Each structure stands twice: as C-alpha cells, then as structure tokens.
Amino acid sequence: MQPDYLYAALLIAVSAIVTILIRALPFAVFGQRKLPDTVEYLGRVLPGSIMVILIIYCLRSVSLTAWPFGIPEFLCVLICGLLQFKLKNSIPSIAIATALYMVLIRTVF
C-alpha cells in the first residue's frame, strides 16, 4: 500500500495527544491541593506493585507451552535479580544479564 504521509501524521498526533492527556491526569487530580493521606501512601507503595506488573508485562508474550518455554527469559531475570541483590549496582546487573540473554537466544535456544 502507498504510504499516506498526512494520515500517518494524524495518527501520530492522535497518539501523542492521548498519551499526554493520560500522563497529565494524575497531576491534574492531585497536583493542586495537599495530598490526601491515602494518596501519599499509594505514592509510596504503588511502585512496588507496578514494578512487578511491569516485569510481567515485559514477559507477557513468552510462551510456556512451546520450546524453549521461556527458559532464557526466566533464567536471565533470575540472574539479574540475584546480581542486583549481591552487588546493589544496577549497571553490571543489567549488562551481564542482557548480554547473557543475547548470547542464549543465539546459541542454546
């Protein structure tokens, strides 16, 4: 199909506007006044939940029923977590686990 530049620009604009509105929402709701107690509490504990959900989100398309059953993904997530637990320094943890993942998906799996 012939690329339609104007139409593509419109789709990009719509996506941008929707995204900006979503991002502005919590600031519009909670930005003006003193934070209610519960919102302050949520601001503290929500990242813990969201991080787990984001990890699930990253791994959502991993197939558990077909080879390699997500082994490279889960193995590297585990290694990354253990490294971070020991080293408390995210740059080596991320670099080692990502490099290992890239090697694994090319060679073993």
Added chain:
Amino acid sequence: MLPIIFSYLVVGFAFGIMMQEAGYTWLHALFASVFIYSGSLQIALVPMIVAHTPLLVMAASAFLINSRYMFYGIGFTERFKKQGLLYPYMIFAFPDEVYCVFCGTNYPSDVDPVKCDLWSAVLCHLSWISGGVIGAAFGDLIPLDLSGIDFAATCLFVCIFVNQWMEFKSHLPMYVGLASGLLCLFVLGPDNFMLPALSLSLVLLVILKKRVMEKEES
C-alpha cells in the same frame, strides 16, 4: 541511567527501522519520538498506520496501551513541581523507564536533585529520539543483529524491584502486584491485562493499607 540510554537508543532504533520499512521517513519517526515518547505505543503504531486504522480506533488503542501512565504520576506531584516552569515537561516526559529511574534514585548529597531529575529526563528523551531518527534514516545500512538488547528494559525493572524489596519492610505491595498481574494475565490475556491489573492492585493496596503501614512502622 546508562542502561536506559542504551536500551532507548536500540529500541528507538528498532522503531525507526519499522517506520522505514513501512515506507515512512525519518521526519515521521522524529515527530513520533518527540511527541508520543512511549515505546510500547510507537511499536504498536507502525502496523496500525500500515493497516489504515481509523483515527478513533487509534485513540482508543492508545488509551488502552498507555493507561498505565495514569498510575505513575501518583506520588510525583510535589517532586516535579520543583522544576518550576519545566513542570509540564516533567509530566510529559515520563515513560516506564524514566518512572523506574525516579523510583529508584538515591542521589548523592552533593548534587542538586532537581537538576538531576531534569537532566535524566532530557537525556532519556534525547536518546529515544536519536534512536528513532537514526533507525529511520540509516537503518538499512547497519548490518548488526541487536535482537534481544531490549531485554535490558526488563532487567532494569528487575533491578528496581530488588532495590524496593530491600528498602521496604512490608513486601505486601510486591505480592499484591504479582497476584493481580498474574491473575489478570491468565484471565484476560497478554494484550488487555495491564489496566485491570494496575487497578486491581491499587484497590487491594488501599484495602490493605493498615496492614502495610503497621509493618512499615514496626
């Protein structure tokens, strides 16, 4: 920070290549990366452009894909306000990875945290934009196979998770996230689980507030 810059360059680059293969120029990639600045939405956008998706359907999809951002701002209002005139920019330039960095930052005491926040946000945005533009302009010239490098984003989330685990006494919020995430994933499937999972964990956290706070303050 460094891992994000690399992963942004590469994932942005992947987006640029997708745009180029769909027949669009670096200019489209530039506008998308500057103004949308959301990896998951931009990657989903390319096939939707090719399929000539109607604008309203696009708007609804964009909302569903990115609705998780609604939860990110909670807890950052006071911190971002310190940017003064640039407050709106901080609200805008707030994708998953930047959210993660901000959740995990413990700046050394000799640097200005307000400036650090701003520069982190700007650097991430710039690396995302450069990745997209370079990919769309020169993607076909670079023969390197970088597939799998986007796994760095997953690792980043894992690292922040571990930091949070060590920092907080109550691990209930993590279990809440795990339970609601897995439940929604299995019931609703990989394409629709994010918003319900986030909402469910928010509700559960409010219900469990007393227990979490007791543990935290013990």
